[in-house]
Amino acid sequence: MKKYWKFISILVVILLSIGTFYVKSATSEENxxxxxxxxxxxxxxxxxxxxxxxxxxxxxxxxxxxxxxxxxxxxxxxxxxxxxxxxIGQPPAVIKVYQEKYRSFMRGKGTNVNSFSETDQVLAYADVDYKTDSFHSHDFTFPISILNKEDGSVQSFTVEIPDSENMDYAFMEDVQMIEDELYLITNNMIRSSESSYDEKHVYTIDLNNQTITNDETLSQVPEGQEGNHVVAEIIRTSPTEANDHLILLQKEIKVIHDPESYREEVVKQEVISYNLATKEKESIPMSDLxxxxxxxxxxxxxxxxxxxxxxxxxxxxxxxxxxxxxxxxxxxxxxxxxxxxxxxxxxxxxxxxxxxxxxxxxxxxxxxxxxxxxxxxxxxxxxxxxxxxxxxxxxxxxxxxxxxxxx
Structure with a gap:
């Protein structure tokens, strides 16, 4: 019986602590x-x-x-x-708006803004899912959901990510919706027998057939030379507006060590414009930027x-x-x-x-x-x-x- 009283006492202390927390919060709110x-x-x-x-x-x-x-x-x-x-922190403001407007659809969805794309007709969601064991990650898939705003219907399905045998990890960087095709932009971490590196991929999803119709490597981030490191990033866009272009910035950065600190200097950089619909890739001259x-x-x-x-x-x-x-x-x-x-x-x-x-x-x-x-x-x-x-x-x-x- 003693163990039950001990458990009840602990539970009462926890409840009182939480109650005190909320009372103090409510009181301080007035000020x-x-x-x-x-x-x-x-x-x-x-x-x-x-x-x-x-x-x-x-x-x-x-x-x-x-x-x-x-x-x-x-x-x-x-x-x-x-x-x-x-x-765990609060979700971004855009996600909170989605949770309030589309409560049922948002249930079970992550809070990464980059996993969503919104048009006048639909709200699209896609993420990267996979399994892990003691040796490596495997079974990479895209869970996808499309909400029709007009009638409230939801199309949900999962597709396997192709050629993922050598992937260690992947995350969603952007989702774009153009007509009946969904474009998923991911950062994939690839391992090989000699090294590992990052790749930016663009996957085209045919929503009618629920299949991947194209997989293109937008960039491959190599290892830097002589201690330099290379970074590549997709340039920010409005999360609530669709774009048919992607802009990628790739930099090679040199780390300069001073006696008491260090600083970074851009050695080389490239801006790439990629048209999602036409699959055309263009390098923008840095002399103009x-x-x-x-x-x-x-x-x-x-x-x-x-x-x-x-x-x-x-x-x-x-x-x-x-x-x-x-x-x-x-x-x-x-x-x-x-x-x-x-x-x-x-x-x-x-x-x-x-x-x-x-x-x-x-x-x-x-x-x-x-x-x-x-x-x-x-x-x-x-x-x-x-x-x-x-x-x-x-x-x-x-x-x-x-x-x-x-x-």
Missing amino acids: HPEFVIKTQSGDAKEIEPLILDGYYSDTSTMNYKSTNVKISSEGSTYERRSFLDQI PIDSELSFFDGSSIYFIGVEEQEIVVSPYHLADGKAGEEYRLQLSGDADHGSAPMTTIKDGKLYLSGMQINPKLNMNATDVIVADVKTGEILFKGQITLDDSEATNQYELYLHEMLVE
Whole structure:
């Protein structure tokens, strides 16, 4: 009987601890300050589709605890983090929207944004699944589900990944839907008797026949020379907009060791444009590209290099249609915002959305910028700052923003 009382006592302690946690969370929620996006110039309607996700931390006490906060044109809302959320983290904002709108379809799906593709008619999902044993990974497959938004029907099936005998691992980098074909872009780690290396693959899935009709190696990442290493990445696009092109950036990086640190220097880089429908691959001449900036975004027709120079955001477009670099433009940031660190950026419907990532009064960062600009011309459509509402007086806090969503 004693062992049961011991078990009951432990259970009571656990329940009381969890209850105390939620009571404290609910109580502290009432004291959370109101963050607003104050308009400095332009039309405030431009930020109505913008949602920023982050964490708020009260630093006035030793109880240093962060709370989820969502900031939009309507102000700030706080969301209590469940015990499970604090262990495994919350899903990205896009995934949360899908979970709310398509609850049944999203059941059992992963939270990798790159596994989804959305059009006006469908929401498509694909992932990589495989088995492992003590020796190696095997039986690689693609579990695929397509939701028809109009009638709510779901098409689900699984296809085997071809030529996967020498694969150690694979993960989904992008999913694109064009008419009745699904394109899955993966990073496959290949092992051989002499070495291992990465390959970027593009698999074409015929949805009517539920088969793989094409498997193309977009790039093979070789081992670097003389201690250099090579990286290849698919350039970011909007997760809710389909594109018939992929943009791949491949760099060879040299590691330079200084007496007390080390730094990296790009020795060679190549930009590859790949048309999913025609299977045409084209190398973009690097002489036409601003290599000092980061290759940041692809909107389906143009590539955008976005860099930071002191208090300016430098945007350099490259247009695929005519194969020419566009005119560079600059966006001025406020002097007290983020001390020159790179902001979050995304592009949608011909507009560039930009937001700083941090407010910390102790570091003299009392606000952070929000800018909406015409992505082609750089004309500023809205400029404002995230700051505390005028009625708030505290300066013992930190705000860190980590995700931007444009609905």
